[in-house]
Amino acid sequence: MVKIRGITKVFHPGEVNEVVAVNxxxxxxPEGQFLVLIGGNGSGKSTLLNLLxxxxxxxxxxxxxxxxxxxxxxxxxxxxxxxxxxxxxxxGTSAGLTIEENxxxxxxxxxxxxxxPALNKQLRNEIRDRLALLAMGLENRLTSKVGLLSGGQxxxxxxLMAVFQRPRLLxxxxxxxxxxxxxxxxxxxxxxxxxxxxxxxxxxxxxxLTHALEIRDRTVVMSHGSIARDIGSQDLAKxxxxxLMALFLESQGEGNTLLHRxxxxx
Amino acid sequence: MSWYTVIGALEQGIVFGLMSLGVYLTFRVLDFPDLxxxxxxxxxxxxxxxxxxxxxxxxxSLIAAMAAGMAxxxxxxxxxxxxRILNLLAGILTMIALYSINIRIxxxxxxxxxNRPTVFDALQGLGIPSHVLPxxxxxVVLLILLIGLERFLHTSFGLALRATGxxxxxxxxxxxxxxxxxxxxxxxxxGMVALSGALLAQSFGSADVGMGLGxxxxxxxxxxxxxTLVGERTVLVALVGVLxxxxxxxxxxxxxxxxxxxxxxxxxxxxNLITALLVALAxxxxxxxxxxxxxxxx
Ligand SMILES: Nc1ncnc2c1ncn2[C@@H]1O[C@H](COP(=O)(O)OP(=O)(O)O)[C@@H](O)[C@H]1O
Ligand SMILES: [Mg+2]
Numbered sequence: 269m270v271k272i273r274g275i276t277k278v279f280h281p282g283e284v285n286e287v288v289a290v291n292x293x294x295x296x297x298p299e300g301q302f303l304v305l306i307g308g309n310g311s312g313k314s315t316l317l318n319l320l321x322x323x324x325x326x327x328x329x330x331x332x333x334x335x336x337x338x339x340x341x342x343x344x345x346x347x348x349x350x351x352x353x354x355x356x357x358x359x360g361t362s363a364g365l366t367i368e369e370n371x372x373x374x375x376x377x378x379x380x381x382x383x384x385p386a387l388n389k390q391l392r393n394e395i396r397d398r399l400a401l402l403a404m405g406l407e408n409r410l411t412s413k414v415g416l417l418s419g420g421q422x423x424x425x426x427x428l429m430a431v432f433q434r435p436r437l438l439x440x441x442x443x444x445x446x447x448x449x450x451x452x453x454x455x456x457x458x459x460x461x462x463x464x465x466x467x468x469x470x471x472x473x474x475x476x477l478t479h480a481l482e483i484r485d486r487t488v489v490m491s492h493g494s495i496a497r498d499i500g501s502q503d504l505a506k507x508x509x510x511x512l513m514a515l516f517l518e519s520q521g522e523g524n525t526l527l528h529r530x531x532x533x534x
Numbered sequence: 535m536s537w538y539t540v541i542g543a544l545e546q547g548i549v550f551g552l553m554s555l556g557v558y559l560t561f562r563v564l565d566f567p568d569l570x571x572x573x574x575x576x577x578x579x580x581x582x583x584x585x586x587x588x589x590x591x592x593x594x595s596l597i598a599a600m601a602a603g604m605a606x607x608x609x610x611x612x613x614x615x616x617x618r619i620l621n622l623l624a625g626i627l628t629m630i631a632l633y634s635i636n637i638r639i640x641x642x643x644x645x646x647x648x649n650r651p652t653v654f655d656a657l658q659g660l661g662i663p664s665h666v667l668p669x670x671x672x673x674v675v676l677l678i679l680l681i682g683l684e685r686f687l688h689t690s691f692g693l694a695l696r697a698t699g700x701x702x703x704x705x706x707x708x709x710x711x712x713x714x715x716x717x718x719x720x721x722x723x724x725g726m727v728a729l730s731g732a733l734l735a736q737s738f739g740s741a742d743v744g745m746g747l748g749x750x751x752x753x754x755x756x757x758x759x760x761x762t763l764v765g766e767r768t769v770l771v772a773l774v775g776v777l778x779x780x781x782x783x784x785x786x787x788x789x790x791x792x793x794x795x796x797x798x799x800x801x802x803x804x805x806n807l808i809t810a811l812l813v814a815l816a817x818x819x820x821x822x823x824x825x826x827x828x829x830x831x832x
Contacts, residue, residue, distance in 0.1 A: 321707070347709030354703075362697035362704055369693050377709040381690035429708075 270297040270320070270437050270469060275329030277315055289315040290326070291493035297437075300467040302460075304480045306512075307490030308520045313473045316490070317439050320471070322346040334436045348378025351430030351468075353423065353443040360426030363415030367406060367425065370414055371395045374429035398428050402458065420451025424458060431462050438463065440472040444479070456482070477509050477516070487512070489519045496520075535792045538665075543788040545669040547781030549733050550752060552676050554780045555683060555773060556726035557753030562761075562772070563687070564719045565699035569625030569750050570610040571727045573632030574603045576746040578728025579735035580639040583647055586736070592653045596732050603728020604721040606632060611720035615713040629746075636743045644742040652736040668737035675733065679726060680773055686722075687769045695719050696769075727753075748806060751813050756780035758816040762823075786812060 277290040290312045297303050307313050318324040320331060322343035331339045333349045354360055361370050372386040375394075392410065399407040402424050406417075414422060423443060430438060440459065444452040456479055463470050474480055480487055484504040489497035496519035499507075553575060560568040578599035585595035606628055614624035637643055654667045662670055686692045697705045698715040705712050727749065735741040759782055760775030790808045791800050800808065 323703075323706070342711075343706045344709050344711045347707055352707045359701070360704055360707070362700040364700045365693065365697055370697075372690070373693055373697060373705075373708045373710075376690050381694050381710060383686070383689045383691055386688060386690045386693045 269299045269332075269334065270295075270471075271330075271332040272296070272316075272320070273330040273332075275316075275319055275326040275331065277312075277319060277324060277326050281327075288493050290319065292329070293493070293495055294329075295488065295495065297469055297471065299469055302463050302468075302470045302483050302485040303472070304483050304485070304487045305471060305473045305490060306475070306477070306480055306487065306516060307496075311490040311520070312493040313490055314441055315493075317352075317441050317471065317473065320437065321350055321352055321439055349436040350439060351435030351437070352439045353426050353430050353441070355442040355445050357419035357423040357426070357446055360429065361414045361422050364413060366411045366413055367399070367417075368392060368395055368410040370425065371398075371429060371432060374432040377433055398432065399425075401461075402428070418451070420447050420455065423447060423451070423455050427455060427458060427462065431466060431468065434466055434468070436469065438468045438470040438472075440470065440474075442473050442475060445475060452476075477512050481507060481509060481512060489516060491519050491521065535789055539788050539792060540785070541666065541669065543784040544781060545666075545672065545737070547784040548669060548672045548676055548777075549730055549737070550784065551756070551777040551780035552672075552679060552733070553727045553730035553749060554753045554756035554776050555676075555679065556723040556730070557750065558757050558760075558773070558776045559683070559723040559726070560720055561754060561757060562766075563696055563699050564716060564723075566611075566614070566621050566716060566720060567625070568607070568610060568720055568723060569622060570606060570628035570632070570720075570724060571625075571753060572746040572749045573629035573636070574606050574724040574727045574746075575731035575734075575749045576636050576741065576743055577606055577632050577639075578603050578731030579741035579745060580636040580645070580731075580743070581728070582732035583645040583735045583741035584639050584641075586647055586650050586652070587645055592651050592655070592736060596653065596729060599732035600725040600729045603731075604725035606728070607721040607724025608717055610724070611713075611717040615716055633743060640741060640743070643744070644740060646740045647736065648739060652739075653733075654736065668733075672733055672737070675729070676777070679729075680777070683726075684770050684773055691718075748809055751809055752780075752783065755783050755809070755813045755816050758813075758819070759783055762816065762819050783812065 272293060272295040274292050274294050275290060276288070276292050279287040279289055293316060305313050315324065319326050322338065322341060325340055330337065336349065338346050338349070368387055372391065375391055395410065396407045404421055404424065406421065414425065427443070444455050447455060460482065462468065481504070484501055486501060487499045487504060488495055497515055499515070553571065557571060560566045581599040581602045582595040585598055586592050610624045610628040613619050613627060614621045654671055657667050657671055658664070687696060694705060694710040695715045695718065698712045702712045705715065734745070756779035757776055758779065760772070760779030763778060764771055764775035766772035766775065787805065787808060791802065793800055
């Protein structure tokens with residue numbers, strides 16, 4: 269269960285380039301819900317995720333994950349509760365470390381990192397088992413440096429790392445957008461398998477309405493920093509991509525959202 | 535070049551190898567170019583010399599020197615992370631401050647250790663020729679630190695430290711405070727540099743406030759030569775490469791100094807010029823190699 273109560277984030281307050289990126293947003297995500305977040309460019313989706321992960325602190329409002337209030341908890345502490353995959357496939361892994369070393373970092377997330385060896389046989393076996401799920405042959409390349417892998421492979425690894433220890437909240441920010449169509453489909457397939465299997469509470473941002481409709485749990489549409497639509501599973505069950513597209517366009521106001529300042533309310 | 539010069543270069547390569555491992559840790563592992571080493575090398579020398587001068591144990595003085603270096607490194611890292619001052623500038627601030635501090639520690643700009651005990655005395659009478667004694671002991675210290683550093687970089691903490699230099703956002707997302715990694719890493723690095731300074735002072739028989747000049751450049755040269763020659767497939771390969779780089783760098787300098795071409799010969803005062811040229815060459819080498827390779831393909 270994740271509770272967001274009236275959070276607001278303003279960039280450059282009081283200056284000419286002031287942007288209200290997230291404007292008094294409240295949202296409750298029940299345990300195990302797979303929520304899809306869509307919205308035009310600059311509508312505040314990434315900022316909302318950054319506020320949840322602790323990369324940014326809100327100006328006002330409150331964030332609760334599970335039974336812990338985390339509003340002002342720094343990102344590195346909050347990470348014990350949160351798994352995260354970024355849009356940039358290079359962002360989630362360390363290129364200079366080997367595959368198994370990256371996983372070792374994920375395996376100690378939220379735990380004390382001392383002077384014991386980071387890897388042991390048991391952990392290696394577990395990493396190998398998880399990697400086998402990808403069917404990419406990576407389970408035989410544990411000691412390859414991650415920098416040698418493709419974007420799709422790195423993103424798949426980032427996803428496995430994010431769920432290596434069951435997170436209370438999984439944040440996915442357009443995590444398939446930078447991948448080629450095949451890798452994108454593969455990572456999306458893996459995402460649904462992981463989320464459903466572990467019953468993870470998930471917040472996924474996507475621009476891909478087909479992906480959005482593959483998950484008919486709940487879809488929230490953001491516009492100019494606010495929640496414009498909140499569509500439940502019953503409504504989603506009846507929808508096709510064009511229906512969602514129509515709702516999306518309607519919620520973003522007139523014309524191209526790119527041309528609008530996010531402060532200009534519609 | 536005489537045999538004696540070669541031994542001398544080897545010895546310097548080994549003592550400065552210790553320092554170069556420290557530079558590798560900041561420059562390459564943490565991606566934190568740390569200039570405080572120009573101050574922490576003489577700091578280690580000053581602490582060790584002052585302690586021995588006051589009748590302290592030469593062995594203990596090595597530990598004290600290392601601790602002082604670590605404290606100074608931690609100061610640089612805290613200035614940079616907590617006060618958000620650019621890392622290069624933070625290092626320069628510490629370096630400048632240490633210049634005054636080092637003179638305070640020694641009570642003078644330099645301190646001689648003539649007829650004073652050193653760590654090398656303990657090895658006298660083991661049948662090792664006295665002129666290779668420092669080399670032998672330094673090599674043992676270096677080996678211990680190399681193995682220790684290699685092990686450390688494979689611990690849970692060490693992995694987080696390595697990833698911090700690579701991708702700090704990822705490290706934060708994996709629940710580790712990158713400031714902690716930087717503070718510990720830069721402290722360790724400067725501890726090694728100061729230890730190297732202390733050993734230098736004891737084998738030279740003196741400490742001098744100016745002895746740190748160009749430490750960072752020499753360290754960087756060793757790191758780059760090592761990378762160019764052996765690469766960095768694994769942590770161990772990279773660390774051994776740094777040592778190899780350090781020895782080759784000192785040999786290159788010795789060779790350059792013994793070079794004679796008709797009436798032209800090089801003086802010790804030309805050392806800084808040679809150093810700068812060597813480092814520029816080492817830095818340019820990967821670029822040049824890439825271009826040559828590109829040409830070969832075409
Ligand atoms: N770090 C930042 N500094 C200043 N403005 C920002 C920053 N991050 C985002 N913004 C602005 O906040 C608004 C929302 O951005 P973002 O959350 O990235 O939108 P989305 O992810 O929906 O495309 C945009 O107008 C963007 O320019
Ligand atoms: Mg975004």
